[in-house]
Amino acid sequence: MTNTPYHSPLPISEHGCYQYKPRQPKETKCTLFRDISSFFRNNENIEAVRLKRCSLDINSWLLFTRCTLQSPSIQEICIEDTPLPFTKFTAALMAFDGNLDKVTIKGSQIGDKHIKLLANCWMVDNTAPTTLDLSRNTISERACDQLSRVMKVVESLSLSHCRSIGTLGVYSLLLGNESLTKTSPSSLSSLNLSATGIGDIACGPLYKMLKSSCYTTKELILNDNNISNRGLAILLTGLGSNKHLQRLSLKKNNITNKGWSHVLPLVCNDSSINETFESNHTIQMVEGPSKTFWKNNLGKKIQLLLGVNCKAAEEAQHHQIGTGEKGAAAEKIIRYHLQDLYNRDIKHLVKRGGSQSKPVFLDCSDDHIFPCVLGWLGKQVNERYTAMVLTSFTHIVKHKCNVFELKRSNPLYKKKRNTSKIYTSGRFQPKRPKKKRRKM
Amino acid sequence: MEPEVLHKRLDEDDPTLKRLVLSADNGNDNFFPATDQDYIKLGRLIGKNTQLIGLSIEIPWDQIGIDNQNLSLKYLASGLKRNRSIKYISLHNITFLGK
Numbered sequence: 001m002t003n004t005p006y007h008s009p010l011p012i013s014e015h016g017c018y019q020y021k022p023r024q025p026k027e028t029k030c031t032l033f034r035d036i037s038s039f040f041r042n043n044e045n046i047e048a049v050r051l052k053r054c055s056l057d058i059n060s061w062l063l064f065t066r067c068t069l070q071s072p073s074i075q076e077i078c079i080e081d082t083p084l085p086f087t088k089f090t091a092a093l094m095a096f097d098g099n100l101d102k103v104t105i106k107g108s109q110i111g112d113k114h115i116k117l118l119a120n121c122w123m124v125d126n127t128a129p130t131t132l133d134l135s136r137n138t139i140s141e142r143a144c145d146q147l148s149r150v151m152k153v154v155e156s157l158s159l160s161h162c163r164s165i166g167t168l169g170v171y172s173l174l175l176g177n178e179s180l181t182k183t184s185p186s187s188l189s190s191l192n193l194s195a196t197g198i199g200d201i202a203c204g205p206l207y208k209m210l211k212s213s214c215y216t217t218k219e220l221i222l223n224d225n226n227i228s229n230r231g232l233a234i235l236l237t238g239l240g241s242n243k244h245l246q247r248l249s250l251k252k253n254n255i256t257n258k259g260w261s262h263v264l265p266l267v268c269n270d271s272s273i274n275e276t277f278e279s280n281h282t283i284q285m286v287e288g289p290s291k292t293f294w295k296n297n298l299g300k301k302i303q304l305l306l307g308v309n310c311k312a313a314e315e316a317q318h319h320q321i322g323t324g325e326k327g328a329a330a331e332k333i334i335r336y337h338l339q340d341l342y343n344r345d346i347k348h349l350v351k352r353g354g355s356q357s358k359p360v361f362l363d364c365s366d367d368h369i370f371p372c373v374l375g376w377l378g379k380q381v382n383e384r385y386t387a388m389v390l391t392s393f394t395h396i397v398k399h400k401c402n403v404f405e406l407k408r409s410n411p412l413y414k415k416k417r418n419t420s421k422i423y424t425s426g427r428f429q430p431k432r433p434k435k436k437r438r439k440m
Numbered sequence: 441m442e443p444e445v446l447h448k449r450l451d452e453d454d455p456t457l458k459r460l461v462l463s464a465d466n467g468n469d470n471f472f473p474a475t476d477q478d479y480i481k482l483g484r485l486i487g488k489n490t491q492l493i494g495l496s497i498e499i500p501w502d503q504i505g506i507d508n509q510n511l512s513l514k515y516l517a518s519g520l521k522r523n524r525s526i527k528y529i530s531l532h533n534i535t536f537l538g539k
Contacts, residue, residue, distance in 0.1 A: 033536065035517035043524050050496075050530040060536035073527075 033063035040067035048076035048102075055082065061091040068095045078104040089114050096129075097121050103129040107136035115143035119150055128153040130187070135160040141169035148176035151186045158192035160221070165196040171205040180214040190219035194249075198222070200231035210238030210245065218244055223251040223288075229259030236266050243282050243325070246313070250288035260289040261298055267305040270336045281328035284310040308332060331388065338377065338392040441471045443478060450485035450492070459494040460486075464503075472499075479512045483519025492523070496530040509534065 040046060049068060056064065068074050077095060084092065084105065096103050096118060115134070122128035128150040139162050147157070151173075159165060159173075170193065180186050206222075209215045227235075232255050239245060263286055269275035284306055293299045309328045316324035377389050449457045461470045462482075473479050486492060497516075501509040513534070520526075 035514060036521045039517075039521040039523060039526075042521075043526065045525060045527050046529065048528045048530075050528075051534075052530065052532045054531060054534045054536065056536040064536075 041070040050078040052080040065095040076102040081107045084108040100129045102131040104133040110137035112143040119146040131156040133158040140164040144169040144173035156190040160194035167202040170202045182213045192221040194223040199226035203231040203234040207238035216244045219247045221249040227253040247285040281325040461496045463498040479515035483516040487519035487522030494528040498532040
């Protein structure tokens with residue numbers, strides 16, 4: 001038998017004693033999802049999971065998917081700045097399926113292949129989320145084509161900072177789905193295409209979207225693009241007949257103050273009461289003009305009119321009478337045609353030689369509509385307009401109804417117009433000019 | 441938030457404590473567990489708590505080191521899995537390895 005030296009597993013200190021050393025774990029891997037899988041399984045309340053700037057291997061993604069599938073109440077999954085290459089994405093795919101309200105996959109290296117897989121998955125089960133944020137990814141127009149398939153379900157879509165989208169992408173996204181019809185419209189309420197590299201040409205499909213009865217979009221965000229005055233003009237033309245859009249954001253584009261000035265005739269074309277009535281009374285917020293623009297008279301006027309739309313919409317939500325679009329139209333007509341009749345329009349008319357905008361019933365041929373105007377004003381009396389309507393009455397009466405003051409000696413009397421406006425049954429309609437008979 | 445105060449509020453099911461952020465930043469809802477004991481105790485108290493709705497883990501792991509992250513989260517998770525009140529969970533800067 002040989003004596004073999006005994007080797008202690010513990011280190012011996014210089015004093016000859018065993019030195020305690022805390023045990024280090026063998027695995028230095030984070031298995032949080034494995035550890036808390038029962039938390040997801042048993043917690044019926046969990047509604048939202050967010051991973052930000054995390055890093056997961058493929059097994060962790062599988063565990064993550066299992067965890068989310070085990071949770072019955074989960075509504076929202078947010079993956080932000082967490083890389084999801086295609087192999088890992090396939091492992092996580094089922095996590096994004098199901099009846100989720102919101103899916104956010106931001107800055108996660110998502111490409112066209114990912115979107116195709118995701119759209120297929122949602123189309124098969126018809127379970128696309130209502131809010132979808134795919135910002136800061138590398139998706140192109142091909143992905144937009146895939147996303148157009150889920151436009152019937154998605155209410156809010158953000159593709160901001162996906163710089164490869166371009167005009168073709170916008171076209172594919174909005175007009176690629178031919179199954180959208182008036183009876184089966186898109187649910188899209190908010191669209192964010194900020195920093196997607198789009199310019200004036202992309203305003204074409206956006207114009208079609210604004211004009212289309214298949215879309216009821218309330219919010220359009222196009223910040224940080226190359227849209228110029230020309231593009232804005234296209235969008236504003238589309239907005240002329242749009243009754244849904246409430247917010248248009250065009251920050252950091254190439255639009256000058258001159259371009260922004262065209263927002264005024266959109267919200268209140270004061271060339272006639274009819275035009276004012278037909279203006280846009282839905283848009284509430286326009287973002288993009290500089291601070292100096294908002295400080296000048298034109299900017300202030302636009303802001304005031306947007307405020308009128310906003311206030312009318314808010315009151316309409318509380319089901320107040322005389323509010324909503326008609327309320328906004330009434331307020332604009334009172335404010336710009338009837339209230340300041342003498343002080344503004346007469347002076348304005350005289351100054352410009354009667355060739356520009358004029359209040360409708362100042363035309364001597366239209367004096368017969370005056371009782372209708374008073375009757376209409378009387379109908380507008382409610383909590384909101386009482387003060388304004390009374391001011392209008394005061395102005396009209398104080399200046400002896402203006403219209404009757406115009407005598408033959410007045411140079412304005414001779415400035416009759418061929419297309420004067422007439423107010424009938426709650427709506428201003430153009431009066432047809434009488435045909436002159438030729439003398440034989 | 442001081443550890444003693446947080447522990448007491450969690451332990452007593454303070455109905456005003458709805459959201460907890462584990463972060464190095466100062467804030468009303470923020471708490472920074474400095475030691476392993478803090479994580480163990482925190483996990484246990486969160487597990488028992490019935491009022492907490494939101495939990496966000498925003499520890500600057502890159503400054504602390506990966507081993508610390510794994511151990512600390514393991515301690516936290518052992519208690520957290522018993523919780524049934526949390527609705528929103530947010531995890532930041534974490535490296536997950538499955539096996």
